[in-house]
Amino acid sequence: MAKINIKIEGIPYQVEAGLTIMEAAKACGYEIPSLCTFNHGECNVGSCRVCLVEATGARGLVASCVYPVAEGMEIKIGSPAATEARRRSVELLLSNHNKNCQQCDKNGNCELLHVATLTGARDDAYAGIHSETFLDQLAPALVRDTSKCILCGRCVERCKNAHGLGILGFENRGFRTIVSPAENRSFAKSPCIQCGQCVNVCPTGALMEHSEIDKIDAAFRAGKHVIAQAAPAVRAALGEEFGYPIGTPVTGKMAAAMRRLGFERVYDVNFGADLTIMEEGTELLHRLTEGGVLPMITSCSPGWVNYAELNYPDLLDHLSSCKSPHQMQGAIIKSWWAQQNGIDPKDIFVVSVMPCVAKKYEKEREQEKVNGIPDVDAVITTRELARMIRRSGMLFQRLPEEDWDADIMGDYSGAGVIFGVTGGVMEAALRTVYYKLTGKEHEPIELEAVRGHEAGIREATIDINGTPVSVAIASGMRSASVLLDEIREGKSKYQFIEIMGCPGGCINGGGQPYVRPSLLPNEDDDIIDTYKEKRAKALYSEDERQTVRQSHNNPQIIELYDKFLGEPNSHLSHELLHTSYAGRERFAD
Ligand code: SF4
Ligand code: SF4
Ligand code: SF4
Numbered sequence: 001m002a003k004i005n006i007k008i009e010g011i012p013y014q015v016e017a018g019l020t021i022m023e024a025a026k027a028c029g030y031e032i033p034s035l036c037t038f039n040h041g042e043c044n045v046g047s048c049r050v051c052l053v054e055a056t057g058a059r060g061l062v063a064s065c066v067y068p069v070a071e072g073m074e075i076k077i078g079s080p081a082a083t084e085a086r087r088r089s090v091e092l093l094l095s096n097h098n099k100n101c102q103q104c105d106k107n108g109n110c111e112l113l114h115v116a117t118l119t120g121a122r123d124d125a126y127a128g129i130h131s132e133t134f135l136d137q138l139a140p141a142l143v144r145d146t147s148k149c150i151l152c153g154r155c156v157e158r159c160k161n162a163h164g165l166g167i168l169g170f171e172n173r174g175f176r177t178i179v180s181p182a183e184n185r186s187f188a189k190s191p192c193i194q195c196g197q198c199v200n201v202c203p204t205g206a207l208m209e210h211s212e213i214d215k216i217d218a219a220f221r222a223g224k225h226v227i228a229q230a231a232p233a234v235r236a237a238l239g240e241e242f243g244y245p246i247g248t249p250v251t252g253k254m255a256a257a258m259r260r261l262g263f264e265r266v267y268d269v270n271f272g273a274d275l276t277i278m279e280e281g282t283e284l285l286h287r288l289t290e291g292g293v294l295p296m297i298t299s300c301s302p303g304w305v306n307y308a309e310l311n312y313p314d315l316l317d318h319l320s321s322c323k324s325p326h327q328m329q330g331a332i333i334k335s336w337w338a339q340q341n342g343i344d345p346k347d348i349f350v351v352s353v354m355p356c357v358a359k360k361y362e363k364e365r366e367q368e369k370v371n372g373i374p375d376v377d378a379v380i381t382t383r384e385l386a387r388m389i390r391r392s393g394m395l396f397q398r399l400p401e402e403d404w405d406a407d408i409m410g411d412y413s414g415a416g417v418i419f420g421v422t423g424g425v426m427e428a429a430l431r432t433v434y435y436k437l438t439g440k441e442h443e444p445i446e447l448e449a450v451r452g453h454e455a456g457i458r459e460a461t462i463d464i465n466g467t468p469v470s471v472a473i474a475s476g477m478r479s480a481s482v483l484l485d486e487i488r489e490g491k492s493k494y495q496f497i498e499i500m501g502c503p504g505g506c507i508n509g510g511g512q513p514y515v516r517p518s519l520l521p522n523e524d525d526d527i528i529d530t531y532k533e534k535r536a537k538a539l540y541s542e543d544e545r546q547t548v549r550q551s552h553n554n555p556q557i558i559e560l561y562d563k564f565l566g567e568p569n570s571h572l573s574h575e576l577l578h579t580s581y582a583g584r585e586r587f588a589d
């Protein structure tokens with residue numbers, strides 16, 4: 001890329017041609033406040049005006065996030081006019097903002113507060129009427145509070161980019177403008193799949209997960225047996241909330257923290273992941289050998305299941321009937337574990353710690369309950385667990401490394417660990433299917449062909465005893481729809497497809513810590529390009545450290561089938577571990 005000469009505050013720099021002023025300034029070490037721009041131009045509506053600077057050749061102040069640099073340009077970030085203009089822009093945003101920071105779950109990660117501090121904005125500079133606001137709390141996974149929305153448009157772009165869905169858009173005009181699903185509907189009554197990708201990019205508390213911390217507090221107060229289980233992707237990201245560089249696994253400290261928060265048992269959902277592989281691998285085997293509906297599609301991502309029910313009701317037979325790992329493990333806690341410990345399942349309160357907000361919705365589904373009893377009672381995200389740890393006053397970094405509880409559900413294989421990465425469910429299942437069909441373990445254990453962290457479609461062909469099995473992997477609904485349209489048109493060449501709702505899989509779930517260069521002093525700017533890869537590495541390295549690498553070799557899984565379930569896909573397994581799906585109206589009343 002050609003270089004051009006510019007000056008910032010009178011200091012000469014050479015920068016790449018074609019950059020915006022903000023990008024060029026960043027490359028030279030300056031931080032210009034920004035709110036609406038995001039992720040290398042993923043959102044660039046230029047609406048917030050908090051990035052104004054002076055630049056020669058321009059008339060008046062310019063929005064640095066959209067204005068390009070030019071040869072010989074002289075830029076003034078710190079002139080009195082630019083500084084004053086930026087401060088006023090933030091003060092105007094604050095003037096129509098519900099500033100209840102003390103009760104706001106975004107506090108600590110709020111970009112509006114960060115920018116207000118940077119610019120020296122006062123929250124009471126402008127008094128006046130406030131626009132009408134709306135609070136949508138109906139959806140189990142999400143809360144939308146327009147009183148905190150700054151109309152930056154990031155969520156609108158993210159929903160389109162990740163899924164091609166366009167659930168969110170600008171409604172009304174002028175002072176009455178809001179960002180919402182069509183006709184200001186609740187998320188619960190729109191075709192939103194409740195994935196939370198929009199929550200991940202919202203700079204304020206306008207879009208948040210539906211917190212369930214209060215429910216857990218109530219269960220402790222009620223004297224319930226409160227059992228926690230944590231998904232693999234959580235350990236790859238929780239450390240970010242406590243200052244660790246992205247990609248640092250914090251498994252031992254996480255188990256220690258959860259135990260100190262008061263949970264009676266702390267389990268790893270990896271056991272449930274191994275159980276899912278036993279059930280799903282067996283289901284695939286039956287479909288391959290007995291002429292079932294193919295391609296079979298994984299069903300452990302509730303965002304994807306939502307999408308299928310809303311948009312492809314004619315293809316629901318393709319979905320595996322398996323519940324997701326935390327639901328399976330919850331069902332086992334309330335049956336086998338309850339029996340072993342002599343506890344009435346009604347007195348057990350199961351909490352899942354997940355990288356995902358859609359799991360909050362999933363646990364409410366009637367089809368997931370066993371005799372009317374939910375498998376899981378509360379789901380909290382990685383971010384909510386961090387909030388619980390912070391409010392407890394614990395020093396996370398000083399906690400000892402502890403193990404998960406090991407009774408009945410403590411063993412897990414490396415295959416269970418990699419569930420959190422796109423391609424991981426596929427790889428874990430193929431390790432077991434290969435063994436069942438050939439009587440030998442796949443060598444090498446790793447199936448590199450199905451690995452990758454990027455969004456889009458990956459495909460591979462695995463040779464099993466001379467029979468080629470074609471597989472495909474998609475994450476994000478934009479990619480998934482390509483594979484689904486092929487099935488609909490009778491053109492699919494695959495036997496097995498893995499679909500994850502969030503681009504990159506669970507490591508990039510809607511409940512994971514926010515990744516914002518401006519809020520992450522330990523990371524450099526290109527972290528936006530590499531964080532998924534770094535979190536994925538944390539899981540692959542844990543897989544490599546396990547002595548047991550395949551779900552069918554997990555000794556406690558073998559024991560569970562011997563002593564309780566019988567065999568995979570048995571009658572009892574179906575009762576506890578499998579579910580069903582039904583098409584739904586895209587716009588509910
Ligand atoms: S969104 Fe930010 S500024 Fe607004 S109330 Fe929450 S923490 Fe405060
Ligand atoms: S939760 Fe997902 S589907 Fe729903 S609006 Fe947000 S990004 Fe779109
Ligand atoms: S909801 Fe959040 S991301 Fe969407 S426009 Fe409002 S502030 Fe921006």
Ligand code: FES
Nearest residue numbers: 036048049051065
């Ligand atoms: S960051 Fe430039 S206008 Fe919003």
